[in-house]
Amino acid sequence: MKANNKISLQRDTRAQVGIGTLIIFIAMVLVAAVAAAVLIQTSGILQQKAQATGKQSTQEVSSxxxxxxxxxxxxxxxxxxxxxxxxxxxxxxxxxxxxxxxxxxxxxxxxxxxxxxxxxxxxxxxxxxxxxxxxxxxxxxxxxxxxxxxxxxxxxxxxxxxxxxxxxxxxxxxxxxxxxxxxxxxxxxxxxxxxxxxxxxxxxxxxxxxxxxxxxxxxxxxxxxxxxxxxxxxxxxxxxxxxxxxxxxxxxxxxxxxxxx
Known part of the structure; x- marks a missing residue:
């Protein structure tokens, strides 16, 4: 008795979806890097201003x-x-x-x-x-x-x-x-x-x-x-x-x- 073997072919579109995801991921990494640089710079400026303000405030109340x-x-x-x-x-x-x-x-x-x-x-x-x-x-x-x-x-x-x-x-x-x-x-x-x-x-x-x-x-x-x-x-x-x-x-x-x- 001969066996029935059926071969089924499916179209695979996952590769195209993966490239789009990769592009989005890279874009997110770049945006995050820029945002991190801005935050670091801003925090440094705020720290310097806070120290200067604290020193002036201390002088104002102690002199x-x-x-x-x-x-x-x-x-x-x-x-x-x-x-x-x-x-x-x-x-x-x-x-x-x-x-x-x-x-x-x-x-x-x-x-x-x-x-x-x-x-x-x-x-x-x-x-x-x-x-x-x-x-x-x-x-x-x-x-x-x-x-x-x-x-x-x-x-x-x-x-x-x-x-x-x-x-x-x-x-x-x-x-x-x-x-x-x-x-x-x-x-x-x-x-x-x-x-x-x-x-x-x-x-x-x-x-x-x-x-x-x-x-x-x-x-x-x-x-x-x-x-x-x-x-x-x-x-x-x-x-x-x-x-x-x-x-x-x-x-x-x-x-x-x-x-x-």
């Missing part, structure tokens, strides 16, 4: 000046002939715990008596007024710079008292603070001198121990009794420091007055 006290000094000729207003403010300033170093050369002090406002920069800062304070000395003779603050006038900008302040170091363990480069670190303590001499003070010969017989420069401020005073210290980076107080109702015969806190 804080602290006004520990403010003393007022009245000009005088003798123990009984004393000016009727405050002629000089002495700001006792330090840094908060954990603060970053602060360059006093970049600090701006705004002071107002409710009528006049002075924006002051450090005496060795020539970037704001194109000149440094007249008669400013780069040595550590802070007393001579204070005398120049109180008495010297130049054109421009005018009386030193209206545009500048000076600083004297009280505590500086690492010797980071000089008149040329007044850098404050944690633990440092300085006195910032702000002239508040009025036009009528020109005839007084002394402010503290400073000889002002050459004539006191007019600051434009008048700090009489019961005067509200606002002082704002703005560093290059970090939070501003504000001190507000009202002067006593009478100065009496006192030459030095504790005004803040």
């Amino acid at each position: 804080n000046l602290m006004i520990k006290g403010i003393e007022g000094v009245r000009a005088k000729n003798n123990a009984t002939d004393i000016a009727g207003n405050i002629s000089l403010l002495k700001l006792n300033v330090g840094l908060n715990v954990g603060s970053s170093p602060v360059d006093i050369n970049q600090v701006v002090i705004s002071i107002t008596d409710g009528t006049t406002t002075n924006n002051l920069v450090y005496g060795n800062n020539a970037k704001t007024h194109d000149v440094i304070m007249k008669d400013f000395l780069t040595t550590n003779t802070a007393a001579l710079n204070l005398k120049a603050l109180l008495t010297a006038t130049q054109t421009p900008p005018g009386a030193n008292a209206k545009y500048f302040f000076t600083v004297e170091k009280i505590r500086d363990e690492d010797s980071s603070f000089t008149q040329t480069k007044p850098i404050m670190n944690t633990g440092d303590l300085v006195i910032i001198y702000v002239s508040t001499a009025a036009a009528g003070d020109a005839g007084f010969d002394l402010v503290g121990s400073i000889d002002t017989s050459a004539g006191l420069g007019d600051s434009g401020l008048v700090i009489l009794p019961r005067t509200p005073v606002n002082i704002v210290l703005t560093p290059e980076a970090g939070a501003t420091t504000v001190a507000e107080f009202v002067t006593p109702s009478s100065y009496g015969i006192r030459e030095n007055l504790q005004l803040y806190p």
Whole structure:
């Protein structure tokens, strides 16, 4: 008996489908590679920006000046002939715990008596007024710079008292603070001198121990009794420091007055 053998032929189209799949796969790999390169580049940029932002944010919250006290000094000729207003403010300033170093050369002090406002920069800062304070000395003779603050006038900008302040170091363990480069670190303590001499003070010969017989420069401020005073210290980076107080109702015969806190 002869067996029935049937041969069946089928058309195979799988090869064509495989080529299309391969093309799509290669295209997907290329797209994925491009996307990966973009993501890597973007993540690198974002990381750098995040680090820079974090550093700036840390500096902003950690660079804080602290006004520990403010003393007022009245000009005088003798123990009984004393000016009727405050002629000089002495700001006792330090840094908060954990603060970053602060360059006093970049600090701006705004002071107002409710009528006049002075924006002051450090005496060795020539970037704001194109000149440094007249008669400013780069040595550590802070007393001579204070005398120049109180008495010297130049054109421009005018009386030193209206545009500048000076600083004297009280505590500086690492010797980071000089008149040329007044850098404050944690633990440092300085006195910032702000002239508040009025036009009528020109005839007084002394402010503290400073000889002002050459004539006191007019600051434009008048700090009489019961005067509200606002002082704002703005560093290059970090939070501003504000001190507000009202002067006593009478100065009496006192030459030095504790005004803040």
